[in-house]
Amino acid sequence: MMAAAIEILLNEISESEDPIEELKRLRTAVFATPVSGLRQAVSGARLEIIFGLLNTNDTEQIEVCVEILSRVLQALEPVQLAQNYKTALQSGLNHPNDSVKVLTLTQMGRVAGHADGVSQILNSAEILCDVIQCISVERIAVAKEAISALSKLSNTKAGLDVLFHSDLLNKLKHVMLTSDIIRYRVYELIVEVSTVSPVSLGYCANSGLISKMLEELTGDDVLVRATAIEMVTSLAQSQHGRQYLAQQGIMDKISNMIIAAESDPFSSLYLPGLVKFFGSLAIMDSPQQVCEKYPVFLEVVFSMALNLDPTLTPVALDTLGVLGNTVEGKQVLQKTGEKFTSVLKRIGKVAADGATELRVRCLEALAQLLTLPVEQQTDDLLLLTESWFNCLSSQPMLMIQNISTQPFPELYCSALRIFTAIGCQPWAQQLMMDTPGFVEWVMDRSVGTGKEAKDCKFELVGALLSSSSAREIFGAHNYLKLKTYLNEGPYYVNAVSTVITEGAD
Secondary structure (H helix, E strand, O other), X not given: OHHHHHHHHHHHHHHOOOOHHHHHHHHHHHHHOOHHHHHHHOOHHHHHHHHHOOOOOOHHHHHHHHHHHHHHHHHOOHHHHHHHOHHHHHHHHOOOOHHHHHHHHHHHHHHHOOHHHHHHHOOOHHHHHHXXXXXXXXXXXXXXXXXXXXXXXXOOHHHHHHHHOOHHHHHHHHHHOOOHHHHHHHHHHHHHHHOOOHHHHHHHHHOOHHHHHHHHHHOOOHHHHHHHHHHHHHHOOOHHHHHHHHHOOHHHHHHHHHHHHOOOOOHHHOHHHHHHHHHHHHHHOOHHHHHHHOHHHHHHHHHHHHOOOOOOHHHHHHHHHHHHOOHHXXXXXXXXXXXXXXXXXXXXXXXXXOOHHHHHHHHHHHHHHHOOOHHHOOHHHHXXXXXXXXXXXXXXXXXXXXXXXXXXXXXXXXXXXXHHHHOXXXXXXXXXXXXXXXHHHHHOOOOOOOHHHHHHHHHHHHHHHOOOOHHHHHHHHHHHHXXXXXXXXXXXXXXXXXXXXXXXO
């Protein structure tokens, strides 16, 4: 039924001089038809009508046509698209309207990501040149789709050969000359392709584009340098990427950049990126190896945490959090002795009375540093987390509880996450039990409103009950009440007390 209606509308559109109303009705019809139904309803010849109507200055008509085609083309197999609509796709890539370009590039991505579809376009150098050209379009949405399509193309050896062993490589290099921004979009593509496999990295390295990107790490423009560091950090996400960077001496270069940053008045623009690079490296490889080989990394993180710079301190806190979330990272930090103790004391002070946003970052970092799941607990590690907690203030339990009572939901939840982090550790459970009113406060559902607050409280109760020491430390009565809280779920409301309250009014 709907297929017949679509057929009639297409006939009406082909005969109309001003088809906007018919197009709108067609849009309604195609969105009301399941994709499987559209396959039968729309023949190849008919789609040319809609493609043809994109050739107008009427933005409303273009918009409606794009919506229709985005729906209808989903019904076609990528191979059909490549075989039957090459000309229409090429026109779309060169269309002055960015929405048409995005639509076309999305379809090109489907073709490039399909085993049979990709073979249809590998010989179409002109179309692929147009896709590369789209990287230089000002609108980022267009460039992103172009990068995505070319990245998918590189998933096959044939695709890599076409992109890197033909005139397309020269096209890429030519597009790079447009501006700094466009050059980095090409680097983004190169990094995406490189991370797929050691083979794809080899193609990118041989093209000379990776070495060109690495040279920009030490360029004169600090903003370009900062962007280069981001790209190198992305390249380091894969093991083969890290091996390549190590072979090129990039880790040593970045370590030296951190050392040199101390005397550079503009270092705050790129130093966070350098720290993030080593932070991600430590997590993916080994905190101990990275921190021992590049001691300046930890030194600068401590310095950034202590100096309370609004740009640098949040990065230092995040880095300490992810580093200290692992057992090996905790041990590395502990080995620094007084240096890290000083950092903890400063974090505790800022958490207690700093600016709200920075307080949240401090609390989130502390929650990660103090986390020690039951399966990782040893006597030494429990002593370590207890000593860290006690560094925060003279009365850390009271301090965290006070933060949770302040009228900022984000502070409440961040404070609760610290209690959740230590909630399964026996020393912390004993501390909670010895703090007057703490267990009652935990089970009081009137404290902390809103979904996130209730979820945080529920996670805390779950953490308290997750260790075998809970029953003994909290006692049978409190243990049963905590179990009841957990069984009732995070959003339970005591109906009886509600009725009594209403009756009192």
